[in-house]
Amino acid sequence: xxxxxxxxxxxxxxxxxxxxxxxxxxxxxxxxxxxxxxxxxxxxxxxxxxxxxxxxxxxxxxxxxxxxxxxxxxxxxxxxxxxxxxxxxxxxxxxxxxxxxx
Amino acid sequence: xxxxxxxxxxxxxxxxxxxxxxxxxxxxxxxxxxxxxxxxxxxxxxxxxxxxxxxxxxxxxxxxxxxxxxxxxxxxxxxxxxxxxxxxxxxxxxxxxxxxxxxxxxxxxxxxxxxxxxxxxxxxxxxxxxxxxxxxxxxxxxxxxxxxxxxxxxxxxxxxxxxxxxxxxxxxxxxxxxxxxxxxxxxxxxxxxxxxxxxxxxxxxxxxxxxxxxxxxxxxxxxxxxxxxxxxxxxxxxxxxxxxxxxxxxxxxxxxxxxxxxxxxxxxxxxxxxxxxxxxxxxxxxxxxxxxxxxxxxxxxxxxxxxxxxxxxxxxxxxxxxxxxxxxxxxxxxxxxxxxxxxxxxxxxxxxxxxxxxxxxxxxxxxxxxxxxxxxxxxxxxxxxxxxxxxxxxxxxxxxxxxxxxxxxxxxxxxxxxxxxxxxxxxxxxxxxxxxxxxxxxxxxxxxxxxxxxxxxxxxxxxxxxxxxxxxxxxxxxxxxxxxxxxxxxxxxxxxxxxxxxxxxxxxxxxxxxxxxxxxxxxxxxxxxxxxxxxxxxxxxxxxxxxxxxxxxxxxxxxxxxxxxxxxxxxxxxxxxxxxxxxxxxxxxxxxxxxxxxxxxxxxxxxxxxxxxxxxxxxxxxxxxxxxxxxxxxxxxxxxxxxxxxxxxxxxxxxxxxxxxxxxxxxxxxxxxxxxxxxxxxxxxxxxxxxxxxxxxxxxxxxxxxxxxxxxxxxxxxxxxxxxxxxxxxxxxxxxxxxxxxxxxxxxxxxxxxxxxxxxxxxxxxxxxxxxxxxxxxxxxxxxx
Numbered sequence: 001x002x003x004x005x006x007x008x009x010x011x012x013x014x015x016x017x018x019x020x021x022x023x024x025x026x027x028x029x030x031x032x033x034x035x036x037x038x039x040x041x042x043x044x045x046x047x048x049x050x051x052x053x054x055x056x057x058x059x060x061x062x063x064x065x066x067x068x069x070x071x072x073x074x075x076x077x078x079x080x081x082x083x084x085x086x087x088x089x090x091x092x093x094x095x096x097x098x099x100x101x102x
Numbered sequence: 103x104x105x106x107x108x109x110x111x112x113x114x115x116x117x118x119x120x121x122x123x124x125x126x127x128x129x130x131x132x133x134x135x136x137x138x139x140x141x142x143x144x145x146x147x148x149x150x151x152x153x154x155x156x157x158x159x160x161x162x163x164x165x166x167x168x169x170x171x172x173x174x175x176x177x178x179x180x181x182x183x184x185x186x187x188x189x190x191x192x193x194x195x196x197x198x199x200x201x202x203x204x205x206x207x208x209x210x211x212x213x214x215x216x217x218x219x220x221x222x223x224x225x226x227x228x229x230x231x232x233x234x235x236x237x238x239x240x241x242x243x244x245x246x247x248x249x250x251x252x253x254x255x256x257x258x259x260x261x262x263x264x265x266x267x268x269x270x271x272x273x274x275x276x277x278x279x280x281x282x283x284x285x286x287x288x289x290x291x292x293x294x295x296x297x298x299x300x301x302x303x304x305x306x307x308x309x310x311x312x313x314x315x316x317x318x319x320x321x322x323x324x325x326x327x328x329x330x331x332x333x334x335x336x337x338x339x340x341x342x343x344x345x346x347x348x349x350x351x352x353x354x355x356x357x358x359x360x361x362x363x364x365x366x367x368x369x370x371x372x373x374x375x376x377x378x379x380x381x382x383x384x385x386x387x388x389x390x391x392x393x394x395x396x397x398x399x400x401x402x403x404x405x406x407x408x409x410x411x412x413x414x415x416x417x418x419x420x421x422x423x424x425x426x427x428x429x430x431x432x433x434x435x436x437x438x439x440x441x442x443x444x445x446x447x448x449x450x451x452x453x454x455x456x457x458x459x460x461x462x463x464x465x466x467x468x469x470x471x472x473x474x475x476x477x478x479x480x481x482x483x484x485x486x487x488x489x490x491x492x493x494x495x496x497x498x499x500x501x502x503x504x505x506x507x508x509x510x511x512x513x514x515x516x517x518x519x520x521x522x523x524x525x526x527x528x529x530x531x532x533x534x535x536x537x538x539x540x541x542x543x544x545x546x547x548x549x550x551x552x553x554x555x556x557x558x559x560x561x562x563x564x565x566x567x568x569x570x571x572x573x574x575x576x577x578x579x580x581x582x583x584x585x586x587x588x589x590x591x592x593x594x595x596x597x598x599x600x601x602x603x604x605x606x607x608x609x610x611x612x613x614x615x616x617x618x619x620x621x622x623x624x625x626x627x628x629x630x631x632x633x634x635x636x637x638x639x640x641x642x643x644x645x646x647x648x649x650x651x652x653x654x655x656x657x658x659x660x661x662x663x664x665x666x667x668x669x670x671x672x673x674x675x676x677x678x679x680x681x682x683x684x685x686x687x688x689x690x691x692x693x694x695x696x697x698x699x700x701x702x703x704x705x706x707x708x709x710x711x712x713x714x715x716x717x718x719x720x721x722x723x724x725x726x727x728x729x730x731x732x733x734x735x736x737x738x739x740x741x742x743x744x745x746x747x748x749x750x751x752x753x754x755x756x757x758x759x760x761x762x763x764x765x766x767x768x769x770x771x772x773x774x775x776x777x778x779x780x781x782x783x784x785x786x787x788x789x790x791x792x793x794x795x796x797x798x799x800x801x802x803x804x805x806x807x808x809x810x811x812x813x814x815x816x817x818x819x820x821x822x823x824x825x826x827x828x829x830x831x832x833x834x835x836x837x838x839x840x841x842x843x844x845x846x847x848x849x850x851x852x853x854x855x856x857x858x859x860x861x862x863x864x865x866x867x868x869x870x871x872x873x874x875x876x877x878x879x880x881x882x883x884x885x886x887x
Contacts, residue, residue, distance in 0.1 A: 043793070046172045047189035050793075058839065059348050081325050082345065084839075085185050085318040088780060088797035097789045097799075099198040102168075 040090045048086040049073075058084045147174055147708070148638035149628045150188050151247075151621045152782045154503025155179060155319050156630025157188055158708055161622055163641050168192045168622070177708050179297060179630070185318035187782060190791045194621070195642075197790030199605055201617035202646020212615065217647065217657075220614050224571070225661035227597045231568040232264060237548055241268035241558055241567045245574035246276060246505030246512040249626035250635070251683040252651045253511035255668070256573070257523060259655050262540045263664035267527050267552030268567065270519045272575040273505060273512030274555040276467070278874035279475025280501035281513055286390075286416075286476070286871075287483045287752050289742025290695055291513050294723040295462075295498040296632040296711055300327055302496025303462035305453055306336045309482060310361065310468015310878075314345035315779035315839070317466070317502050324464075325349050335459075337450050339364070340468060341774060341878075342804070342848055343841040352450060355843045358772050358879045360440035362474055362758040365481035367436035368451040370428040372488050377455025382490030386738045388750040389424045392416040398473050398762040399556065399868035399875075410557050412870035418747075419755065427755045439758060455489050460496030466504060467776065471878045476871040477756035484753045492751075493725040493738060503631040504783075510629015514696065515687065519552035523690035527551060539689050540667065554873040556582065556866050562598075563590025571599040572608050573651050574618070576784035579607040579854055582875045584861035585828045601654055604786050607854050616654055619644035624652070625680050627704065629712075633720075635698060636709035652679065675701075695723075695731055695741060724751075761879050762867045765845065769825060769881035771809065772846040775860040776878075778839070785852035801853035801860065803832040803884070804840035809847070813884060820887040823847065825880055828862035831887060847884060851877070 040050050055061075061083040064072035075083075139145065143162040150157045158177025162170035171191040175182035184191075204220035205212040231239045244256050248271070260269040284291045300323040313321040328334045328349055338350035339361065347353050356364055372378060392414040399409030433444035454461055463486065469478045483499050491497040503509055516523050525532025533547040540546075553561050559581050561567040570591075572578075581587045591598055591611045600612040603620040623644035627637045644650075656668045656679070670682035681701045688698045697713040704710065711719040715730040722728040724740050732739040740751040765771055780798045781788040788794045803821055815821055821834045832849060840848045851860035865880040 044189060044192060045170050048186070058345070079326065079329065080322065081329070081349070082314050082318065082321060084345070085314065085322070085779065086189065088186050088793070090793065090796040091799060092796065094796050094799040096792055097795045100193050100196050100790055100792055101198050102193040102196040 040092060051087050051089045055084075055089060061087075143169060146622070146639055146641050147177075148622050148626075148641070149506060149630065149636040149709070150184070151191060151194060151506060151787065152187050153317060154246075154505055154508050154631040155317050156506065156628060156632070156634055156636060156709070157184060157319050158636070159184065159188060159191060161192075161641050166642055168195065168642055174708070179632075179634070179709075180319045183319060183322060186780060186797075187788060187794065190793055193791045193793075194787040195603070195623065197604055199790075200603055200645045200648070201605065201609070201615060202648060203617060204647070205612075205615040207613045217649070220616060221654075221657050221661055224599055224614055224658050228264070228569050228658070229662050231597075235568060237264055237266035238268065238552070239566065239568045240264055240266050241553060241562070241569065242571045242573065243555070243558060243575065243577050244269065244271045244512075244517050246271055246273035246503070246508030247574045248507060248511045248517070248651060249624070250507065250511050250515060250629065250687065251627065251680045252574070252655065253507070253515040253517045254523065254683050254687045255652055255655045255659075257515055257517050258540060258667050259659045259664060261522065261527070261547055262536070262542055263659055263662065263667055265546060265548045267519050267548050267550060268558065269517055269552060270555050270558055271512040271517045272555070272577065272580055273508040274518065274874060275471070275580060275877070276504045276508055276874075277470050277501060277513075278518075278872040279470040279472060279479055279869055280465075282476045282869075282872040283479030283483065284501070285742075286754065287480060287487075288724070288740050289744070289746065290723075292509055292633055293498065293500045293631065294493045294725075295500055296634075296721050297323065298721055299462050299496050299498060299500060300324055302460055303327065304331075304334055304459035304496065305456070305461045306334070307450075307454065307461065307463045308336070308338045308340070308346055308350075309463060309465040309478075310340045311465045311502065312340075312344040312346045312776070313464060313502070314348070316504065316777055318779060320464075320502065321346065335453060337453065341772070341843055341846055343843075345839055352446065352453075354442050354446060354450065356440040356442050357843075358774070358846065359472070359474070359761045360436070360442075360758065361469070361478050362481060362756065363431060363436040363439040364442060364447060365478065365485065366428050366431035366756075366758065367433050367447050368454060369481070369484055369488060370431045371433065371448050371451035372455045372485065373425055373428065375452065375455070377452070377457070378488050379457075379490030382738070383421065383488065386490075386740065386750050387487050388743075388747040388752050389419045389421060389755070390416050390752045391419045391423070391427075391755040394757055396474070396759070396870045399870055399873065400762055400866070401560070409868060409870040409873075414871055424753060424755055427757075431758075454485055457489075460494075461486070461489070461491045462496060463499045464502060466502045468878065470501070470872075470874055471876050472874075473761055473867050473869050473876045473879075474756070474759055475869040475874050475876070477754070477759075480754040480756050483751075487751055487753050493722050493728075495722065498722075501631070506630070507628035509631055509633065510627065510635055514629055514691070519554045519558075522547070523687060524694060536690075539686060556868055556873070556875055559587040559590065562596060563587060563593070565593065565595060568595065569597045569599075571601070572612075573601045573654075576602075576606045576608050576786055578611055579784040579851075579859060579861065581866070582861055582864040582877055583827050583866035584859065584864075586866070601651055602786070603648065604790065606784065606786050607856075607859070617646060617648040618654070619648045619650045623648070624650040625678075627680075627684065630709070633711040634709040635704060635712060637704035639705070761876070763826075763865050763880050765881045769883045770845075771882050771884060773823065773825065773863055773880050773882040774842070774846060774848045774878045775851050775864060776848060777852065778850045781850065781852035783852065785854055788852065789854070798850075800855065801830070801832055801850050801858040802835045802838070804835050804838055804842055804848040805884070806842045806844045806846065807836050808844050809884075810834060810836045813886060815884070815886050822885050822887050823849070823863060823882050824885075825863040825865070825882045827865065830858050830860070830862055832858055847882065
């Protein structure tokens with residue numbers, strides 16, 4: 001198998017994993033906010049998935065995402081410790097600054 | 103802090119286990135090679151548009167639009183990884199409000215105009231000012247985001263054409279202090295090392311640098327090194343705990359400005375405890391002392407305090423005098439000033455000096471945006487020179503840059519008010535050299551330095567500058583004490599031109615707005631913080647009638663009668679103006695320690711680190727075996743100082759000096775301004791990326807928990823911040839990503855909303871040597887709204 005197809009397979013795997021775990025985290029968020037959960041749109045191709053829940057301690061990500069505790073997505077790259085360098089939260093209640101035509 | 107450190111170690115252990123098991127952790131390595139892929143996407147390479155790290159990205163183009171960007175796995179800088187801004191590069195050119203037509207102020211509003219009309223107007227207003235008031239009445243404020251040839255063309259146009267030296271870049275706000283100190287210490291600018299240092303260093307010192315947010319990819323290289331090798335240590339010095347502090351073994355929180363005392367005390371410990379590399383010092387170091395009581399670049403009752411035209415007067419001293427000088431800075435004395443326990447200062451000095459460890463110092467704005475920025479830069483170089491930890495793998499003082507071509511364009515081309523592509527305007531030989539290459543009559547170039555950034559705004563405010571062209575930056579959001587200068591720009595008789603892809607706080611003040619092609623809408627070249635020159639090809643057309651800065655400069659120059667400056671037989675350069683300019687520019691650096699490869703070479707490689715001699719790049723300058731300018735047997739040779747000190751680097755005697763404004767009863771807190779990961783500079787590009795905007799939609803005020811409790815403020819509360827200059831209203835954040843020390847608040851400056859602009863508050867004091875403003879320190883008051 002070529003490196004590219006391995007990469008694509010991996011990406012699909014992670015996507016499926018993200019989607020399947022998304023539900024439970026949404027529930028947590030839903031419970032936390034009276035207005036109910038707002039769907040976060042998908043990220044760009046090749047870009048890292050968003051964080052679909054509130055972050056209280058941004059150093060604490062590995063607590064759940066290293067081994068999948070609390071049904072969290074297991075990070076495929078535990079060697080990268082500054083998680084929030086690539087994974088960001090999305091506040092969907094924010095008014096757009098300017099529309100983007102990408 | 104304790105908790106973060108523990109978590110960091112846990113992650114480190116996990117990583118070590120995984121790599122031992124041979125599991126690939128490279129899931130993000132999706133980027134393809136250049137060329138077309140089966141989806142009909144054509145891939146091309148470019149350096150990232152944002153910071154000075156210079157990450158490589160692959161850009162996917164389909165039907166004339168960017169459809170994707172990816173980290174370039176072939177780039178030696180980032181090896182396929184991006185930060186979150188980099189992952190969203192594909193969107194920065196597609197904000198719906200792109201400017202597509204030139205605009206001219208008419209009857210109080212902005213009216214669309216043709217390029218001819220706009221360019222003719224600019225040329226006639228500039229020519230008129232030159233005729234009536236002379237070359238000091240015209241100015242251009244440029245950018246460390248200009249491509250190399252744009253900066254070069256600007257220098258040629260302003261200095262060789264208009265005979266004015268009123269050309270300065272926003273890089274003056276960014277790293278002028280590092281430049282001045284590099285020049286005064288080594289006789290040549292820019293770090294001697296390169297990013298390979300990250301994989302060799304044993305001890306990392308971050309000096310007021312939040313790399314985790316501002317240079318995330320380099321921070322990844324730091325943490326990678328630290329996780330793989332258990333002996334690696336990280337010391338974080340700053341005025342607040344940041345994301346970068348999470349990997350620190352030792353956190354040094356000092357009171358603003360007292361880094362001067364801490365660094366001197368470290369030197370004192372190195373000397374008194376025998377950590378000095380005597381052989382290195384005796385062969386390669388000289389000692390200098392300049393004036394000790396300097397102005398602050400402030401205007402008091404409309405009169406400059408002497409900072410504007412300040413020139414230091416330096417003399418040579420010896421090691422004994424230097425020893426006496428630093429002996430005053432005992433750890434206890436530095437502790438009283440800084441609040442850092444004396445034992446901690448001793449501990450980090452010993453760690454720094456340990457001859458068995460390689461030490462890398464990293465910094466950006468914390469040290470550079472400082473009214474004594476040149477001094478603190480010197481004081482850190484001093485530590486490296488005393489211990490001989492310099493110019494070799496893993497050892498050295500490494501100033502990082504905030505803009506993609508602060509080095510390649512602003513510093514190397516020399517788009518500063520006193521600079522030429524080689525040397526300075528004050529030096530007759532340097533002027534003659536430029537005149538020869540530019541084919542100008544002798545005596546053309548003006549010997550008097552022009553206005554530097556803050557003084558340029560003051561001169562425009564006074565009316566001494568009549569015409570100002572702001573290009574590739576957001577001057578009227580970026581200036582300290584910006585409300586004063588915004589008012590100045592609105593005065594009668596000021597002609598302001600702003601070139602930008604988007605409407606900004608600067609374009610709204612302009613008389614002419616020029617729609618500008620950005621990033622890969624044109625061919626370009628940037629130089630990053632490790633001296634790596636990187637090229638890219640034009641990938642897509644700019645929208646509407648947008649044109650590159652290069653085209654705009656040349657068209658105005660032609661209309662003012664300076665067309666000959668840009669007349670080349672383009673057939674010799676494959677029809678490319680960029681190539682003609684670059685090949686000419688290359689002559690300035692050749693044989694002068696700044697050799698660049700031919701234009702065509704850069705199209706093929708992922709950048710090269712200058713000096714490039716005989717096709718080979720240079721990883722560590724001034725060191726035998728690495729630098730082609732150092733001969734066998736010399737060991738080290740600081741050839742920038744060949745004439746002045748016979749090739750020795752200078753240790754400078756720089757004291758502690760208080761900042762010009764300090765908290766008092768009325769304004770009891772320190773205000774520090776800065777950035778966040780998700781936004782870049784004034785937010786013009788990143789705020790238009792919806793995902794980045796939704797992550798950090800507005801500027802906030804980070805507060806210390808005790809300060810907030812004392813004022814009855816909780817996270818999410820609206821607070822008003824006031825200084826003697828202005829005010830902003832923000833949401834407070836306590837224990838967020840920034841955790842300021844008690845008595846200090848922090849806010850980012852990306853937000854262009856006028857009620858949240860950081861520079862409404864900042865003080866326009868600057869370092870009198872580098873002329874760089876201090877955006878990190880002023881006194882403020884915070885109240886709950």
